[in-house]
Amino acid sequence: MTASQSRRPGLTERLLDVHNLKVHFQVSDRTIRAVDGVDFHVRPAECVGIVGESGSGKSTLVRAVSRLMPNLRINELSGDLRFEGRHILEMSERDLRALRRSHGFSMIFQDPLGYLNPTHRVGRQIAEALSPQGKGRPDGQRVHSLLQEVGFSDPKSVAHSFPHELSGGMRQRVMIAIALASDPKLLFADEPTTALDATVQLQVLQTLYRIHKERNMAVVIITHDLGVVAELCDRVYVMQTGKVVETADTVDLFERPKHSYSARLIELSAHRVDFRSAAP
Amino acid sequence: MLRYILQRALYALPLMLVIIVVMFTLLHLIPGDPVQALVGDYPVPPAYRQAIEEKYRLNDPFLTQVWNYVTAVVQGDFGYSYQNQRPVLSLILERAPRTILLASVGFAFAIPLGMAIGVITGTTRSSTTDKIWTTSALIAYAIPTFWLGQLLVMFFALRLGWFPTQGIGPLVSRAHGFDWILERGRYLALPALAFAIHEGMRFARIMRASVIDTLSQGYIITARSKGLTRGQIIRRHVLRNSSLPLVTVAGYAFGSALSGAVLLETVFTWPGLGLLMVDSIRLRDNLTVVGVVIFSAVAVVLMNLLVDILYAMLDPRIRTGG
Numbered sequence: 001m002t003a004s005q006s007r008r009p010g011l012t013e014r015l016l017d018v019h020n021l022k023v024h025f026q027v028s029d030r031t032i033r034a035v036d037g038v039d040f041h042v043r044p045a046e047c048v049g050i051v052g053e054s055g056s057g058k059s060t061l062v063r064a065v066s067r068l069m070p071n072l073r074i075n076e077l078s079g080d081l082r083f084e085g086r087h088i089l090e091m092s093e094r095d096l097r098a099l100r101r102s103h104g105f106s107m108i109f110q111d112p113l114g115y116l117n118p119t120h121r122v123g124r125q126i127a128e129a130l131s132p133q134g135k136g137r138p139d140g141q142r143v144h145s146l147l148q149e150v151g152f153s154d155p156k157s158v159a160h161s162f163p164h165e166l167s168g169g170m171r172q173r174v175m176i177a178i179a180l181a182s183d184p185k186l187l188f189a190d191e192p193t194t195a196l197d198a199t200v201q202l203q204v205l206q207t208l209y210r211i212h213k214e215r216n217m218a219v220v221i222i223t224h225d226l227g228v229v230a231e232l233c234d235r236v237y238v239m240q241t242g243k244v245v246e247t248a249d250t251v252d253l254f255e256r257p258k259h260s261y262s263a264r265l266i267e268l269s270a271h272r273v274d275f276r277s278a279a280p
Numbered sequence: 281m282l283r284y285i286l287q288r289a290l291y292a293l294p295l296m297l298v299i300i301v302v303m304f305t306l307l308h309l310i311p312g313d314p315v316q317a318l319v320g321d322y323p324v325p326p327a328y329r330q331a332i333e334e335k336y337r338l339n340d341p342f343l344t345q346v347w348n349y350v351t352a353v354v355q356g357d358f359g360y361s362y363q364n365q366r367p368v369l370s371l372i373l374e375r376a377p378r379t380i381l382l383a384s385v386g387f388a389f390a391i392p393l394g395m396a397i398g399v400i401t402g403t404t405r406s407s408t409t410d411k412i413w414t415t416s417a418l419i420a421y422a423i424p425t426f427w428l429g430q431l432l433v434m435f436f437a438l439r440l441g442w443f444p445t446q447g448i449g450p451l452v453s454r455a456h457g458f459d460w461i462l463e464r465g466r467y468l469a470l471p472a473l474a475f476a477i478h479e480g481m482r483f484a485r486i487m488r489a490s491v492i493d494t495l496s497q498g499y500i501i502t503a504r505s506k507g508l509t510r511g512q513i514i515r516r517h518v519l520r521n522s523s524l525p526l527v528t529v530a531g532y533a534f535g536s537a538l539s540g541a542v543l544l545e546t547v548f549t550w551p552g553l554g555l556l557m558v559d560s561i562r563l564r565d566n567l568t569v570v571g572v573v574i575f576s577a578v579a580v581v582l583m584n585l586l587v588d589i590l591y592a593m594l595d596p597r598i599r600t601g602g
Contacts, residue, residue, distance in 0.1 A: 066505065068501050068504055068505055096507075097507040097508070097509065098507070099507070100504075100505055100506060100507030101506070101507035102507075106505060107501075107505045109498060109501070109502075111498060114497060114498035114499070115498035115499055115501065115502045116498075116499055116502065117499040117502075117503075117517055117521070118499075118521075118595070118596070118597055119520055119521055119594065119595060119596060120516075120517075125502075128503075128506060128508070128516070129506040129507075162596045162597070164596070164597050175502075178502065178506065179505075181506075182506070182507065
């Protein structure tokens with residue numbers, strides 16, 4: 001943790017700054033307050049965890065921040081959201097696309113199979129993220145180097161595969177490669193390992209952690225697994241029913257949880273795996 | 281891929297055989313005495329009856345007759361049409377190209393039309409654009425083709441005089457080359473348009489549902505997070521993936537269209553298989569009816585085969601998984 005601190009451009013600088021974010025959905029005649037007045041920020045090159053059980057609003061939070069909202073009736077979407085000082089919610093589609101295409105933020109998801117197009121080869125899907133104009137070559141050098149970066153020793157054959165021909169862990173690596181194509185400053189990882197086998201989870205997290213360090217890229221990990229948070233994240237936000245109930249440095253949270261909900265989450269997460277020491 | 285195609289083709293063979301057997305059995309079950317039908321309203325002389333029964337082997341056991349019919353059909357012998365005084369096969373071969381032409385041109389317009397409306401309405405779901413297009417498409421689909429055909433004739437042929445009212449071409453034509461195609465095209469235009477509107481609206485509804493489903497998939501969110509524009513997402517990720525159900529429906533529809541759009545062919549006096557079928561039923565020309573039905577059934581089976589192959593080409597999961 002000290003290592004990552006020393007590499008930060010400045011402790012007070014904020015890459016992402018969110019104030020009083022509210023996301024309310026209309027489901028039939030009820031209003032769901034998925035996110036209800038959340039403050040949260042991410043510093044450059046920092047790893048932040050957002051924990052909470054299903055339905056606590058953590059996924060909606062990052063979807064709203066990255067402006068990738070699901071197709072539900074949104075009643076209210078408000079707040080002061082800034083990425084590098086620019087207001088995200090007021091940004092035009094064009095500016096938003098530019099931000100997604102280069103040096104902005106990217107996202108990876110829980111279910112990599114559903115988030116890859118089944119009818120396109122992997123190489124093409126990565127090339128498309130490199131150059132949305134469609135000029136990127138699916139078997140080009142940049143595609144191969146991205147695949148190598150996420151841990152594939154045989155990028156050529158992976159680039160030529162269809163998503164269904166790969167394993168779950170391989171697919172998630174491909175998702176990471178797609179996310180890295182835009183050279184983002186911030187990567188949102190929405191439950192990146194929930195759908196994977198335990199051993200594969202470890203490998204994917206190791207890859208994620210290594211890239212986070214090598215690229216000095218900020219990462220926001222959403223998870224209900226405190227073990228992941230304990231090993232990866234510098235700071236943690238604990239969410240419950242659409243609100244942040246506690247925020248702390250990871251070490252502090254585990255040693256002195258202030259909120260009873262956090263204490264219970266820690267109690268419940270028994271297993272902790274050390275994957276910082278293991279080579280990816 | 282080749283292996284897959286051969287496998288599918290192999291499955292189709294027994295199916296066609298069953299179709300032929302079933303059709304012959306149905307023909308056999310049709311009430312009435314074929315010899316009496318030949319003679320008409322007149323008592324059949326016993327000697328004549330015996331001669332006919334021997335000539336056409338009508339007293340053979342049923343299974344023998346089935347076998348004879350199947351082997352005949354396989355060799356291309358569908359029997360003889362007494363009403364038209366010529367072999368059934370030559371009748372079908374004369375009529376089929378006209379029906380195939382009408383269906384092909386109709387589909388060539390119906391598919392892009394349906395896809396375009398489906399994408400427009402699916403991507404603008406619940407908007408005014410969607411409502412206007414969806415309602416119009418539903419109304420157009422609900423209009424029966426024969427009435428739609430009549431409306432087109434009344435407006436474009438009778439009032440504006442742009443197109444002939446019926447038929448497949450002029451009785452005497454002196455046109456050659458490109459002019460000939462243009463002349464024939466004028467006759468084809470209205471029935472093909474009626475066909476295209478009706479089928480196109482059906483395709484539009486299927487395409488719309490499929491587009492909406494595709495848009496809810498995760499890879500669309502991935503595409504958005506890549507920074508793709510709306511147009512790029514629709515072209516690269518929505519079009520192909522939502523065409524899959526359309527391939528199935530259009531393929532089957534084309535298969536059944538090959539048996540002749542009976543109503544349309546009647547309205548436009550388009551001498552295709554549909555009209556042949558109607559006339560043969562009216563004249564009790566059973567062998568011709570069965571011949572047309574077998575031809576149509578084979579067409580449907582072949583189209584299904586084509587759909588399977590197209591499907592595998594469009595969706596890589598089927599190629600390796602199936």
